[in-house]
Amino acid sequence: MTDKIKFEHLGLSQRVLDAIYKKGFEEPSPIQALTIPVMLRNDINIIAQAQTGTGKTAAFGLPLIEMITPNERSVQALIITPTRELAIQVSEEIGSFKGNSGIQVIPIYGGQSIDQQLRRLKKGVHIVVGTPGRVIDHIKRKTLNLKDVEYLILDEADEMLNMGFIEDMEEIMSHTNPHKRTLLFSATMPLRIKALASKYMGDYEFITVK
Structure with a gap:
């Protein structure tokens, strides 16, 4: 299906296209x-069923780079991942798309100095990629303000369910702007993930890739 589709057909700006081709x-x-x-x-809202390794980080990361407003120094997108390794990987990949846009992307996760994270957050960042526990830690400390979040992305939601993070995901969703867009990516669609979507996402478009 995609053999004739090019990145320039998808509505991306030349700046982002240049980063892709680079x-x-x-x-x-x-x-x-x-x-x-x-x-x-x-x-x-979007629910996308796709396996790891299918390019899903770019699937949400490229549009995010287009839609973030660099002049507003607030957290506009929050991406939740099940592991710190994935948080780092997603942060680095999105960072590689930003070019000279001025968009700031940081990963926050347990095992990293929280003081270092606090310094980065205070400077103003646009996209935060974090693990559930550390994101909740910052919420409780009032060091991560989610009131301006326009995009919430749950990456590998089924893995977070398997690791016991379903309640954490719900708590995080309850602290975000109710008018945000939510994107949920998952390799499988267990009943609890469907229930989470039903409770917090309302209408959504379902995308699946075999």
């Missing part, structure tokens, strides 16, 4: 070709 990407993966236009063109 990384050596040539054609979008199926999840990218399906998700990027939906994310760019409307305000609906």
Whole structure:
């Protein structure tokens, strides 16, 4: 389906396209070709079922770079991942797309100096990528303000469920702006993930890649 689709067909700016081609990407993966236009063109929530390794970070990361407002020094996007390794990986990949936009992306996770994270947060960041426990820690400390979050992304939601983070995900969602967009990515769709979506996401577009 995507053999004739190019990144320039998806509605991305030339600045972002330049960053994509600099990384050596040539054609979008199926999840990218399906998700990027939906994310760019409307305000609906998205549930995407896709395996790890299908390019899903770029599927949400590229549109985020387009939609963040660099001049507003507040957290506009929060990405939750099950592990610190994935938080670092996602943060680095999104950072590689930003070019000279001025967008600030940081990972926050347990095992890293919280003072270092506090210094970065105080300077003003646009995109936070974090593990559930450390995000909740910052919420309780009032060092992570989520009132301006416009995009909440739950990455590998089924893995977070398997690791016992479902209540943490719910707590985080309850602290975010009710008018935000939510994107949930998961390799499988267990009943508790469907229940989470039903409770917090309202209407959504379902995207699946085999």
